[in-house]
Amino acid sequence: MSIETTLGKVLLVGAGPGPVDLMTVRAFRAVESAQALLYDALCSEEAIALAPPGCVRTQTGKRAGKPSMKQDEINRLMLRLARRGLNVVRLKGGDPSIFGRVGEEAAFLNRFGVETEIVPGVTAACAAAAQFGFPLTHRGNARRVVFTTARVEDGAMAGDWRIGGDSEATVAVHMGAEAAPTLAQALMAQGRAASTSVAAVENAGASHARLTETTLANLAVAPLRTEGGPLLIVIGEVAALATTPSSHCADRRVFA
Known part of the structure; x- marks a missing residue:
């Protein structure tokens, strides 16, 4: 039976x-x-x-x-x-x-x-923005958010990156540490200003989260240093608003 x-x-x-x-x-x-x-x-x-x-x-x-x-x-x-x-x-x-x-x-x-x-759950981009005090959208300079990954094929970024050239778009890049220099070059080739602010957050949301502040120009020539944790790269003028982390997180800011 x-x-x-x-x-x-x-x-x-x-x-x-x-x-x-x-x-x-x-x-x-x-x-x-x-x-x-x-x-x-x-x-x-x-x-x-x-x-x-x-x-x-x-x-x-x-x-x-x-x-x-x-x-x-x-x-x-x-x-x-x-x-x-x-x-x-x-x-x-x-x-x-x-x-x-x-x-x-x-x-x-x-x-x-x-x-x-x-x-659903809190995604890394939202956690990073909240932890380091910057918005993903901001009236006057960020009207949309692009969530993306970054992959290099034959020395160039895979996919269509034209939207990344939009000065009013915040680009949140998951899993992009190794591709960061090539990504920065691709965005500048699409018209994004070399002076555009970049906030790279490792271990977003955790007490040991680490923020690196830089620009697209610097990102294009210097690979990001990480401590082995998951890294989120936020590109856009909102990244310039990053502040001292909230009280549950030690101050771990790096300028590149």
Whole structure:
């Protein structure tokens, strides 16, 4: 006699930039009730620790430039766990809808009849701006925000960067440390002023976050120095408004 198992549900959850007090209440509760937790490399230990005893915990990697579990492996693992009837939480740093492959994962699971729910999170650009006191939009000089990644192919930036030349656009670049000089050159070639302000924030949202302030001209000739943490590069006049970090963060400003 076969015993039917009710399919579990998969929650695709944004963990925010790291500290649990920057998680949404819904995200917090999702992790607390997880029976299986699949978490990315950028998720903080304190966020992972919210999972209850007995929860199946699996580190899935997904750190840029480093070995990680392949996306199809992650998809199959979520499906297997859901077919066991478990409440599965797929925990991603930042917001799952911003470079988190949430669309691919939801589409895969939905094809097999698995219900999914997306729980948003604070993305790195919002965390960096809040922590260092600058807006992403600002009346008079920043009317739009571009979220992007940066990839170099054959010595040039991949993709169309014309929008980056818009002087009223704030460009928030995820995973762009290695491509930073080539990116700066590409934006200037599209007409962005060499004097445009740049704020590079490492470990945005964390108490050990580090801000480097520079310009496009300097960025084009000098690679950014990092301490190995995730780096967000904000390009635009709003970056010039960066201030002393908020009280929960040590003053770690660098000028380049």
